[in-house]
Amino acid sequence: MKQIKTKNGPDERDRIIGLRVKAYREIKGLSQVELGESVGVTFQQIQKYESGKNKVSVSRLIDMCQILETSLMSFLTGLTDTDNAHIIAVSDVKQDKIINDPDRNKEVEELLKIYNSVDTAEDRKEILNVLKALASAKKKRSA
Numbered sequence: 001m002k003q004i005k006t007k008n009g010p011d012e013r014d015r016i017i018g019l020r021v022k023a024y025r026e027i028k029g030l031s032q033v034e035l036g037e038s039v040g041v042t043f044q045q046i047q048k049y050e051s052g053k054n055k056v057s058v059s060r061l062i063d064m065c066q067i068l069e070t071s072l073m074s075f076l077t078g079l080t081d082t083d084n085a086h087i088i089a090v091s092d093v094k095q096d097k098i099i100n101d102p103d104r105n106k107e108v109e110e111l112l113k114i115y116n117s118v119d120t121a122e123d124r125k126e127i128l129n130v131l132k133a134l135a136s137a138k139k140k141r142s143a
Contacts, residue, residue, distance in 0.1 A: 012082040015052030017061070020075050022050040024068040027108060039063040070109060077113075084119070 048054035
């Protein structure tokens with residue numbers, strides 16, 4: 001088991017949380033300035049959180065969850081094993097579609113959770129290929 005850093009400085013868990021903040025902020029379509037204003041910090045502080053240079057307090061993370069419309073667990077899941085913790089990937093779906101459709105936001109979050117729960121790159125690629133094939137078939141039927 002890895003030794004957990006006990007000093008006050010940020011560690012690998014903070015870096016992962018920061019990357020997740022960035023991904024959820026981008027999914028929501030917010031700038032660092034907008035997120036910072038919403039939670040009462042500067043955009044520079046958001047940059048430091050996202051880069052893992054500064055730790056995010058639990059109360060600030062809860063505030064971000066409200067703004068980003070995601071659960072606290074979406075930031076904390078998997079942090080006991082940082083070697084295998086997944087960083088969510090921002091979808092290439094048009095941001096305006098995600099932002100304006102709360103149901104779609106929930107679907108995107110669910111897809112990301114499912115995708116990130118898969119351990120091997122080979123299995124994740126297979127999932128992506130299935131989704132691409134389904135989307136392509138749907139487009140052909142609609143055309």
